[in-house]
Amino acid sequence: MRIDAVDVWTVVVPNKPGVVNSPEYPDAVLDTWSEVPKQIVRIKGGGYEGVGETPRGVPREQAEEGAKALIGQDPNRFPLAQIPIPRNGAYDAFEMAVFDLLGKAREVPAWSLLGGRRHDSVPVDCWLGLCTPEHAARLARGGLERGYHGIKTKGKVQMPIPAIVDAIKAVAPDWTVTIDPNERFHTPAQALAMARRLSHHTGIIFESPVPQRRLDWYARLRDTIGLPIAMHLGTVTDLIPALEQGCADIYNLNGTMCDFVIAAAAAGAAGCPVWHGSGNDLAIRGAAYFHACAAAATELWPSDIYGQELREDDLLVVPLPIIDGRIAVTEKPGLGIELDVAAVERYEVK
16 A cells, blocks of 8 residues: 555634633733644545644645655555654644554554553543633533533633632532643742632642743642642653652643653553643544543543634534543544545635
8 A cells, every 4th residue: 555645735723702711811822823724634545545633833834744755655564653754743643644544444443553442431621711700600601511521721820710710610510620820820839829729629630830840849739739730741751750750640741642652651650640632623633632542551531622612613524422521432443533625625724
């Protein structure tokens, strides 16, 4: 089998109105991230095809560089942990596409090519940006009606975070609330002060509360803060020092499909659960994340794989089946999805 054609589409799929930030908290990144283009790739060979999706902001030239490198190659001969194309920003989109194509050709799900299924389903939480308490309550109510069991919210130390948590808990008292300030609690003292203001609630998690370069701060906070701490890390190279110093209770991991599975195994060896991070992506990446989670050799906590709920369109013929806050691990070959080419062309940026 040889890859004989590669398609690349540049798309922009806007958010639905009012699903991310409140106007009271303008943010240069969160207000505009859905306007940043993505590249959708489709590879073809042997009568099969596979699809992938880049992160936001990857230049089209990088996708075209990967496409050029794939043409004429036999994916059956690829070392799947290191596909022989440039390791640029588009690499993981082609990794997804290769796993999708090979899974279809071999009639196995992508998780089978990642080492086998270790979970029957993958939990997922809601997500919101910088919101007022009223806005947070409204979004939480919608998530509760759709069967979710928790929510992740962005925040800054100067925001009324206790009031936001109170509003969410008033709607969904049993929910887990993960507060992610993106390191903007700044110091251990500020993180401890915020934890004390939330101590009357259960089910609170702090993710990346202080600068992550200070592993010593995380080790100290974990001993004193009285609630679970998560760190958002990229690869196993970032993860190992944090595990060695006992910095967190849970790890939010990213990376390619293979990188995630390797890092999750390292976290599992240290007795730590993980969840899969996301950039509020479209559903092609979401499907790839679910397959990587299915193969993770550790306990899974709910991932914030929520982009398909935020965007106008997920670019799939059939949406990802998230039911009661979980997605069942599919037995369909490849990524188990079908690209809606008409939708891709509708959102294509020429």
